[in-house]
Amino acid sequence: MGEFEEIKLESQMHPMLTAATPFDILVEYGRGPQAHLKGDVHYALQLSIVLCGSVEAVFGDWSRIFQKNELWWTMCWEPHAFRLLARHNMIMTVNINIDNLGSVGPCSNADWLAPFTVPPSRRYCPSTDEEHLEIRTIARSLFRLESRKPLNWQTHCWLLIHQMILRASENIQKEPQNNVSLNADMSRIQRAVSLVRTRPVPPSLGEAAAECSLSVSRFSVLFSSAMGVSYGQFALRVRLSSAANDVKTGLFTLNEIAEKHGFCDASSFCNAFKKLYRCTPNEFKLRH
Template sequence: MIASINSFTVMPCTILFFYLVQLIFMTPPQKIMLSYVCVKSEVVMTDFYESNNDIFSLLPVQIYRHDLDGNLIYSPLHWHRSIELTVTLTGDIRFNTGSSHFDMKESDWILVNSCELHSCSYVSLNDHFTGISFIISNPFIEKWLGKNLFFYNPGNKQVTKEIKKIAQVVYNLDPEDEEYPYLLMSNTYALLGILNKYCKADGPSSKAGMNSSDITVRFTEYIEAHYREDLSYEAMADHFKYNPTYFSRLFKESLGVNFHSYLNFVRASHAAEQLSSGKMSLTDCAFDNGFPNVKSFITTFKKLYGCTPGAFMQNKK
């Protein structure tokens, strides 16, 4: 029964905490290529992830509490080796994973797997969103649940009810309370119990997973270094010594989107950061981020963010 998972009483909290300190280590920070705001962090630190975050280096989970309006509901395309569970407590948010997007409302939740590209944004500029993200260390997951796993939302109402209950409890915890680490870990173990019983499937082989991860890093690093240029998939294929047709297929298999969609997403993400500062004109922003002309910039930006760059910039003021 899911209800029993919430009553984690296997060991006293103090013993649990020091056991974790000795045996569990956080995932080493991974270089994120897609946000110049925080290039060397495992999680991109836009307003979305900076909202009331608590990071305990000795714990295998990071908690981000979100209470955001309009275009502050935003995080650019990125990936991390940790597993992410984000729960919507109130309001709306759009999550993008690969070529798919999910409009989430109250009580909806999403699991983002290790090294899976994802981003989030508002659904409309009038949105307000409160929610919580659990970023759970991959070594911690592997220690307790096994390696090479794939996690998913099974669409079970009872599971959703239990996950929201845990999310609400953790959201309301006081990080200044001396009992906070113990209470956080107790609820994290409750989540692990749910993931283990209802939300996991076998993933790719470890060798295939490592190869895919390595390719993802190489491709994203290259685009991050060259997105301002007149970059084509033929030129990138030549750089990596691939046949263009094979490269195009490999790129989509590795990142979940085609080359041009990903390149435009990176360019638009950087442009959104620049527009937020209010210090650059639309024309300068378009060319500074690799768009061939202003029309292309506006079309791409509106497709990704649901509004023109001008409206986005105006809403930031």
């Protein structure tokens, strides 16, 4: 979709997501129809449920209109956009720390990442009355628990979130795979994922592979399989997100930002930045 290439993205941060608080639940009320799409990119895994109204979600060349009790899925650092279409809209968004995904105790060898990593057109969306009822019931329970915060509300929410993800994973038509192997693949690359997020400049492909005690070729295959994108694409999005935060402060020159985040010069940084955020660093700074 050519229109998507013109959308300016916002870099979203979710600093409260930790091992102790691996998710948050946000509810947005809005009036429509909105004329323009709002772009977004962030590290957290995200699933969004339409509680009322309708929403258009766009991922590159693919788009879909989601109605009440339908939902869409977003992988970490995946550029996307949406707009509210109905007169009254209510959207629940669940942000999840990928480091804790699937941490539900024994018997948890499901393909938890599948709903986020398959192409957008294949991601699960309820299609039957039974499935719509299930999503509505879970969404209402999440809303009630997050609002009232009764005893053990976070545990209840965490299990309900994984119930939705499990339903989605089971409904995705993928090639037969060993889920134990899939989880093992994720655990083998987890060290590299953590380093990308915590180092000022992400490790090179060779360094990341070495940190995981894997050959470059084996690491590349495992990373792409588990994360849905290549290591290079993932690392670049992380670098640009960190650089975007420096751009917003206005405290650094473009040359300083480029050097800090591992770009060879300001020109290469600006070109990469514009490809992801659909605007120049200066235009991005003016919006903030």
